[in-house]
Amino acid sequence: MTxxxxxxxxxxALDAAGSLVWDEDDIAVVDRIHETExxxxxxxxxxxxxxxxxxxxxxxxxxxxxxxxxxxxxxLTAQNVKARLTEEFPEEGTFVSALTEDLSHWAxxxxxxxxxxxxxxxxxxxxxMQKAAYA
Numbered sequence: 001m002t003x004x005x006x007x008x009x010x011x012x013a014l015d016a017a018g019s020l021v022w023d024e025d026d027i028a029v030v031d032r033i034h035e036t037e038x039x040x041x042x043x044x045x046x047x048x049x050x051x052x053x054x055x056x057x058x059x060x061x062x063x064x065x066x067x068x069x070x071x072x073x074x075x076l077t078a079q080n081v082k083a084r085l086t087e088e089f090p091e092e093g094t095f096v097s098a099l100t101e102d103l104s105h106w107a108x109x110x111x112x113x114x115x116x117x118x119x120x121x122x123x124x125x126x127x128x129m130q131k132a133a134y135a
Contacts, residue, residue: 005065006035007042055089066118075114076101
């Protein structure tokens, strides 16, 4: 029996001014992690964390579990939650780009399933990290 991964909301430690706390390796310090099977519940918890932090969309991170989505459209919507909250709680100098939800765009580049999108985004991240490391 395979158990699907859970959706995660990662809460980051904040200082008294509401800024992220960083460790000696410049990695944001994790305060706690909330896991759930229900994406709507994860979204509510993430939204509450952002509101509790005065609209700071970086106070928490929402990680949708790709294996729990049956359609690319639903997975794209889940991936765009943070971008939508950034529009709702605008802050000078803050920008989070939303992925296009146009399925024909994704089909043109061979992305037709949630796992295809996850793999595509992982590949983009790897290329960007290589460019940054060797630029």
